[in-house]
Amino acid sequence: AQTVTQSQPEMSVQEAETVTLSCTYDTSESNYYLFWYKQPPSRQMILVIRQEAYKQQNATENRFSVNFQKAAKSFSLKISDSQLGDTAMYFCAFILNFGNEKLTFGTGTRLTIIP
Amino acid sequence: EPEVTQTPSHQVTQMGQEVILRCVPISNHLYFYWYRQILGQKVEFLVSFYNNEISEKSEIFDDQFSVERPDGSNFTLKIRSTKLEDSAMYFCASGSAGSLHEQYFGPGTRLTVT
Numbered sequence: 001a002q003t004v005t006q007s008q009p010e011m012s013v014q015e016a017e018t019v020t021l022s023c024t025y026d027t028s029e030s031n032y033y034l035f036w037y038k039q040p041p042s043r044q045m046i047l048v049i050r051q052e053a054y055k056q057q058n059a060t061e062n063r064f065s066v067n068f069q070k071a072a073k074s075f076s077l078k079i080s081d082s083q084l085g086d087t088a089m090y091f092c093a094f095i096l097n098f099g100n101e102k103l104t105f106g107t108g109t110r111l112t113i114i115p
Numbered sequence: 116e117p118e119v120t121q122t123p124s125h126q127v128t129q130m131g132q133e134v135i136l137r138c139v140p141i142s143n144h145l146y147f148y149w150y151r152q153i154l155g156q157k158v159e160f161l162v163s164f165y166n167n168e169i170s171e172k173s174e175i176f177d178d179q180f181s182v183e184r185p186d187g188s189n190f191t192l193k194i195r196s197t198k199l200e201d202s203a204m205y206f207c208a209s210g211s212a213g214s215l216h217e218q219y220f221g222p223g224t225r226l227t228v229t
Contacts, residue, residue: 044222045220103158
């Protein structure tokens with residue numbers, strides 16, 4: 001079974017600063033995908049960024065980037081130039097690339113951007 | 116941009132009553148999911164559905180739960196006899212054949228069982 005661990009329940013950072021959220025996972029498989037989802041107070045789940053495990057290059061989406069360390073099974077999210085709208089819960093998630101697979105989520109990190 | 120929709124946004128029901136949560140997945144998607152999130156906890160997988168049948172279900176998805184795709188556009192989750200512990204946010208998600216790994220979530224239905 002796959003597990004996802006987020007060891008930072010809460011974080012806060014000043015607006016415009018950079019923040020990194022940590023995520024580790026455990027699997028015996030080699031073909032999988034990793035995601036970060038954002039859940040603002042509205043509780044909608046919004047896909048922020050994804051990483052294919054077979055790609056060595058770290059994914060980037062505007063101010064969001066990841067540091068994917070496959071050997072260490074680590075997948076951190078960096079948010080640059082943080083904005084007030086980034087305040088949300090952030091969930092790391094894992095899925096096997098074997099077809100109709102389910103997402104396995106971590107427990108989340110509550111990020112607060114301070115004006 | 117196409118999106119997953121869910122109705123109602125909030126459902127209040129009495130313990131023991133049946134509820135049906137509705138979802139309209141993205142139109143060309145073939146894979147459908149239900150997840151739930153108890154307040155303050157992580158999102159948990161309930162069930163996946165493909166080709167008009169359940170592909171996988173979690174241990175949470177017991178006999179009181181059922182899913183259906185009645186008309187080719189809607190995807191429903193039925194809870195037959197609700198319990199207090201069923202109070203949660205229920206998310207529907209869908210994915211396409213071309214990118215199975217990406218699941219797009221609806222806005223959720225908040226179910227409150229009293």
